[in-house]
Each structure stands twice: as C-alpha cells, then as structure tokens.
Amino acid sequence: MMDFSGKTAFVTGAANGIGLGICRALARNGANIALADIEPAQLEIARRELATFNVRTRAIEVDVSDAAAFERAADQAEAEFGNIHFLFSNAGVTLGAMPLWEVTPAQWEWIFGVNVQGVVNGIRTLVPRMRKHGEPGRVINTASIGGLQVNPKLRNGSYAMTKYAIVALSEALALDLEDSVIGVSVLCPALVNTTLHSSSRRRPVRFGGPYERPSSDAAKAWQSAGLPPDDVGMRVLDAVARSEFFIFTHEEPRTWIEERHARILAGFDSIARYNASEPAT
Structure with a gap:
C-alpha cells in the first residue's frame, strides 16, 4: 500500500471539481x-481551505496547454517542496453535445490543447524529474468513462x-515506466457534479477567449445529480x-463497456465468416 504522508502531489485542475x-x-x-x-x-480559495489541514500548499496559476508555462509551474513546485511524487493530470474542458462538423478549428485546438496536450505537457515536464530523484511515485491521468465508449445520450463526441487518447496515452506510459518505481493510473469517472459544463468561461484568449456555451436544463440537472467530487477523491x-x-467511480457503466465490446467482437466474427467463405488462392 502506497503512503501519501509527507509526499508531494502536483494536481492540475485543482481549483474545483474532481x-x-x-x-x-x-x-x-x-x-x-x-x-x-x-x-x-x-485557486487561492482552494489553497486556503486545504491549508487548514496542516499540510503545505502552493497555488500555481497555469494554462496546462502551454508547454513553457507548465515548465515554469513545475519549477515553482520544486522550489517550494523539493521532489514531486504524484502527478494528477486532471484539468479538462468540454464543448458539450454538438455534431463534429460544427466544431470550429479554434475549438478543436482548445479541447485537444487542454485535454490531451495538457497531459502530455505534464508527462514531458515532470516524469523525467520524478525518474531522476528515484523515489516511488505515480502518474494519474483523468480520462472519462467517455474514453472507453461514446455515450449515445450525451453525444459528446x-x-x-x-x-x-488519454486512455491510450496512459497504457503507453505504463509500458514505458514498467521497469521503474513510478506507476500509472487512468481515472475514468462517470457523472460527477463538477463545473465542467461551464469550462467555456475559462477558455484562454489565445484560443478565442471565454464564451457562453448553451447548456440545456436537462444537462445541468444530470450533471448536478452526479457523484460528489470528494467521493471521487477518496476513491x-x-x-x-x-x-x-x-480507476472507475461507478458500477453502472460496465454494461455500456460490455455493449461496445460486443460490437468489437462482432467485427471479428464477421471477418472470420468472410475468411471461411473465401476460396483459397
């Protein structure tokens, strides 16, 4: 069992939610x-709250999609705490339910910049430092249950x-680190009561700046009915x-994944039928 006491964690998307x-x-x-x-x-509000637990804290403003900014953030963290043992790459944004052909180039750059490049920047910046100090640690990347299937109700393609991408990235990273003392986990939560639906208000100017994304009352109600973030933290x-x-947070999505898996196996059954019916050449 891994011990957290006295160790240092670097957590992105730390100001709210998961x-x-x-x-x-x-x-x-x-x-x-x-x-x-x-x-x-x-972020400072969150830091002040956490400081009441009698642990050392540091608030660092950073756009995780900016590689240079991530490097500076890592430098600040190491200057404050020394060795980093845990990297929680959790920052994420969403465009909501919209057809793929309606997504603009700027929106693609933003969502991939934060959700994928932000995780890549964390790995590129902190994993070499974690390997160098040689102490046991772990990288935890937040994906989603949506990283294992596209939900037909959410339509959040x-x-x-x-x-x-984050699931594949995490599987690849685990292989890259299999002979080290650094482990890898991928968090695939289902519905959690977070502010993800309002992430458009946090879009940086270089991606077009903040904007108001239409969100249905049903979507907001569904989000608010999700698991409390503190429950996810403990899990x-x-x-x-x-x-x-x-790392899963709900049992119900098992059926969703089994249904997707059945579609994949059906594809293999089809090629087996096709090959069996083809004359040898």
Missing part, C-alpha cells in the same frame, strides 16, 4: 500539494475523442494506494 476533491483527499492523508489551475481567484486515493491502473 481536482479539488482529490486535493482534499490528499490533504487528509498528509500530502503536500501544488495546486495548479487557470483560475487564480478560485469531441470530448470522448480526447479521453480515448482515487484508495485505488492509487492499491496501485490499480483503471
């Missing part, structure tokens, strides 16, 4: 925390595309302590 839930769980377990987020005011730390790779 990121803050993870930070609270870390604080309760005695970890020092570098909170990284693009919202400075909300652009978001799912980025989260599929994540339990799984990390046990060195689990896939």
Whole structure:
C-alpha cells in the first residue's frame, strides 16, 4: 500500500471539481500539494481551505496547454517542496453535445490543447524529474468513462475523442515506466457534479477567449445529480494506494463497456465468416 504522508502531489485542475476533491483527499492523508489551475481567484480559495489541514500548499496559476508555462509551474513546485511524487493530470474542458462538423478549428485546438496536450505537457515536464530523484511515485491521468465508449445520450463526441487518447496515452506510459518505481493510473469517472459544463468561461484568449456555451436544463440537472467530487477523491486515493491502473467511480457503466465490446467482437466474427467463405488462392 502506497503512503501519501509527507509526499508531494502536483494536481492540475485543482481549483474545483474532481481536482479539488482529490486535493482534499490528499490533504487528509498528509500530502503536500501544488495546486495548479487557470483560475487564480478560485485557486487561492482552494489553497486556503486545504491549508487548514496542516499540510503545505502552493497555488500555481497555469494554462496546462502551454508547454513553457507548465515548465515554469513545475519549477515553482520544486522550489517550494523539493521532489514531486504524484502527478494528477486532471484539468479538462468540454464543448458539450454538438455534431463534429460544427466544431470550429479554434475549438478543436482548445479541447485537444487542454485535454490531451495538457497531459502530455505534464508527462514531458515532470516524469523525467520524478525518474531522476528515484523515489516511488505515480502518474494519474483523468480520462472519462467517455474514453472507453461514446455515450449515445450525451453525444459528446469531441470530448470522448480526447479521453480515448488519454486512455491510450496512459497504457503507453505504463509500458514505458514498467521497469521503474513510478506507476500509472487512468481515472475514468462517470457523472460527477463538477463545473465542467461551464469550462467555456475559462477558455484562454489565445484560443478565442471565454464564451457562453448553451447548456440545456436537462444537462445541468444530470450533471448536478452526479457523484460528489470528494467521493471521487477518496476513491482515487484508495485505488492509487492499491496501485490499480483503471480507476472507475461507478458500477453502472460496465454494461455500456460490455455493449461496445460486443460490437468489437462482432467485427471479428464477421471477418472470420468472410475468411471461411473465401476460396483459397
């Protein structure tokens, strides 16, 4: 079982939602925390709350899609705490339900910039530093249950595309680190009560700036009915302590994944039928 007490975690998307839930769980377990987020005011509020747990904290404003900015954030964290042991790449955004042909080039750059390149920047920046100090640690990448299937009700294809990438990235990283003391996990939550639906208000100017994304009352109600972020934080730390790779937050999506798996197997059954019916050449 992995111990968090006295270790240091770097958490992106830490100002609210799942990121803050993870930070609270870390604080309760005695970890020092570098909170990284693009919202400075909300980030400082979160830092002050976590400081009441008598752990060391540092708020670092950063746009995770900016590689140079991530490097500077890592430098600040190391200057404050020394060695980083845990990287929680949790920052994410969504465009909501919209047909893929309606997604603009700027929107594609933003959602892939944060959801995929932000995780890549974390790995490129911090994993070499973690390997260099040689102490046990773990990289935890937040994907989504949407990283394993495209939900026909949510119709959130652009978001799912980025989260599929994070699942593959995490599987590849686990292979790259299999002979090291650094483990890898991928968090695939289902519905959680977060501010993800309002992420358009946090879009950086270089991607077009903040905007109001239409959101139906049904979508907001569905989101608010999700699991509390603090519950997710506790679940994540339990799984990390046990060195689990896939971290799920709900049991119900198992059926969704089984249905997708059945479609994949049907494709293999089809090629087997085709090959069996073809004369040898």
